[in-house]
Amino acid sequence: MSINQSGWKPAIGDTQAPAAATYTGNRALMLEEALIFEIGDTRTTGVDFSPSPLQGRGPGRGEVGASAGDENAPLPTLSPEGERANRLGGLERTASFGLPGLSEPETVRHYTRLSRQNYAIDLGLFPLGSCTMKHNPRLNEKVARMPGFADLHPLQTMDTVQGALGVIHELAHWLKTLTGMPAVAMSPKAGAHGELCGLLAIRSALEARGDARSVILVPESAHGTNPATAAFCGYGVENIPATAEGRVDLAALTARLGPDVAAVMITNPNTCGLFERDMKAISDVVHAAGALVYCDGANFNAIVGRVRPGDLGIDAMHINLHKTFSTPHGGGGPGSGPVVFSAALAPFAPLPFVEKTDAGYVLVEEETAGEHHAQNFGRMTAFHGQMGMFTRALAYIMSHGADGLRQVAEDAVLNANYILRSLDGVLDAPFGASGPCMHEALFADDGLAEGFSTLDIAKGLIDEGYHPMTVYFPLVVHGAMLVEPTETESKAALDQFIGALRSVAERAKAGDAALKSAPHFAPRRRLDETLAARKPVLVWKEPVVAEAAE
Amino acid sequence: MRYLPLTNEDRAAMLARIGASSIDDLFVDVPEAARLSGPIAGLPNHASEMAVERHMAKLARQNLSAGEAPFFLGAGAYKHHVPASVDHLIQRGEFLTAYTPYQPEIAQGTLQMLFEFQTQVARLYGCDVANASMYDGSTACWEAIVMARRVTKRGKALLSSGLHPHYVSVAETMAKFTGDALQTALPTLSAETDAEALLEAIDRDTSCVVVQYPDILGRIADLSAIAARAHEHGALLIAVVTEPVALGALKAPGDMGADIVVGEGQSIGVGLQFGGPYVGLFACQERFVRQMPGRLCGETVDAEGKRGFVLTLSTREQHIRREKATSNICTNSGLCALAFSIHMTLLGERGLRDLAMLNHGLAVQAAETLAAVPGVELVNDSFFNEFTLKLSKEARPVVRDLAERGILAGVSLGRLYPGADALAHGLIVAVTETTTSEDIAALAAGLKEALA
């Protein structure tokens, strides 16, 4: 018997022939995925339960648990009558509410397929300026999941959670040490929540001295959360002008200060990627005018271990643990935004906080605060903050240690300057002449071909396999592109990114039409955001089935 | 250092390209006086993965975790079994290490998930729309109160005495600064909720009535009458749900007329985590969409006409509207929303109903068993998986006493309402699918001894 070799090693064929559309819409590993509402149904479940003790107690239909595994059984409901009646107060839900379920294999597949439509740090350089998209060490994931942290209820008696309180205390200690500030509030849930915490403490301090004041000064280059927070606290918001080199205009600021100004909010390093050289002088004039200094510490990564903001005279600063201390960004959160305070603001810090006593750690809450923290401004959130982020951040700090943290700042700054200088003459760097940048490099859209914009460069980078940089922020630069490589990139990775950005920028300058319709290779082409906003479809609805047309 | 890929040769080559002679040259804008010369005081140098793990494990061991003891705590955070696949899926790097989907072409995974999440939350709550998450239930509750002010242009909010005291505290903190007037009261240890009192209190100055469902003591009251009265007076009803599993058994607040429904999503997918991160759920009826806080994901099409998803209506948000934004929130609870959504997909309506019935059935069994203990009285007529006991002794020392015997007995009202003598004998007990008959028997025996 001889082997039939026909079809075994077929010729490659015509490689120039265009690809046909596929039946599925999939393109090999680029997999489309329907919505759970289109693939699941309300009778399917991927979780098995043992029967409820009420099973069989009520008459008739829908005995609890009896339906498990039987997809034809009616949806379980409890009967209000019966031997052991339910205690739901007559408010039991009867009608179906349309939550589809999937079996476990279908669920795993659904989310795995979805995940593959995302870009992520794990896939490549993610230079989203102001967001500090650094590597997320997996040790920290492991640590956060230790049952001794992950499986604790926030209201357990303090004797049973000494280790957890110890984590909060230890992390608080390092945050105070790293910033050179005497106090810290750990409960804020993200940067913006931290800003709120800082401004509420400032307002409390001013009110305590009978001088509430009404205005907060914010640079135009500030992140949107700064003015939004100030307004939320009931303040008017006014702009601080910038100098031509991209820093706060000290003279203009000084001129504006007066008895109505409650505080200034300064981001340092600022969102143009520059260190505010005059920070100490700014703090001094602000204090002299009776106001306080809020520092947005979102960019702390550039200076951690090298500069203590406390030495610059600030009164409050939030630290995004999800940036500098690498807790994962999770597709939009959760974050954590502890706020360090100066001695002037410390008495007004919110509840709760952890204190170390001879008898161990105690959580100071409403009950005990009266004794020695009577001026606290209250509580910002239920419970005690983002414990799951604290464990990760503490593991991060310990892993790096004093030498490692300093190296973090140095490498972050080195990488950003390397990108800045490697693109000399390719992209316009509006503050390039202001000296070295800190951890991020800012470019503008000057010199692009007619009709080409920053957006096109961003979309072109997507085809090159990168997440674009932050675009159109800060607002002070036309068509801003804010590139933050972070310290966790190798030189080879930076060189490739620089090459890609140079190539895309050159196409934009040359007016390459293909760039205007980029991305070409992503799971989706450019999406119609105008349509989305004009006719918002925010939830899935069953399609209206057209009547058969006979 | 294992997380830093640059070598010293790399650094030297890069400095040369930059034209700097040393790293210090890059920090020239930091004034001399502000430069930290030595190492960070007291912080050792970098440590191995093993050393760090050892240190953290030691701290972890100094806690009594929920799984190690008969466990009955609730009051806004609940112990539920989370299927193993949830934690596996949320650790996919493409979810874990992505960020807010600003570039929709390469974030369809997160965006589609958010669209599904929004739909799940809206359906669970009986509302038209939901957002892409808030920090937690307590901040979602406050944001709802602020939203009601924007909608009604009024500043008086009536907070039910059955609202979680931490949620009340958060609202009080914020109201001090925004000038909203909050009307609050302490709950009473009785089967009746304060629904009647709230009905009486609604007037033409009221922006909203905030009612927790089931309430902090576990009691369940129909919201329809409050909704009707609120609407007659041009006010909104905000319903707060701290235990989403309850809505597998109970009518949805939106279906009873609530205009805004907010709550904590922790029970589904997230885990206890000593209080955070959790996930705030926020839903409302369609007509209020443009006043909502937070991110919203919407459906659209791409340049080839394919369905896709984007963040939308962002003219409400801080990055566009700055001081005129509806909220200052930026980073939200994305990954917890994903965990919620995956767990909810695994459950589906059938699973959620089964889960709810199992919770309720065990709670009924526990309530009956515990009420039979001498010195224990069941306060509730109605409850879902959480109820309040009135003990013959002050509850707080009893809870401490039982903790010493390895039983995590519940949340004493003394912890939640320190100084409120009338509540001092109250103990909130939560029972979930993780509770066993042995656990219930252990608590009954423990209480019997402690109260003897």
Ligand SMILES: Cc1ncc(COP(=O)(O)O)c(C=O)c1O
């Ligand atoms: C400069 C700056 N300030 C504040 C924030 C707000 O922080 P969060 O998103 O954690 O609320 C961010 C980031 O998003 C930021 O980049």
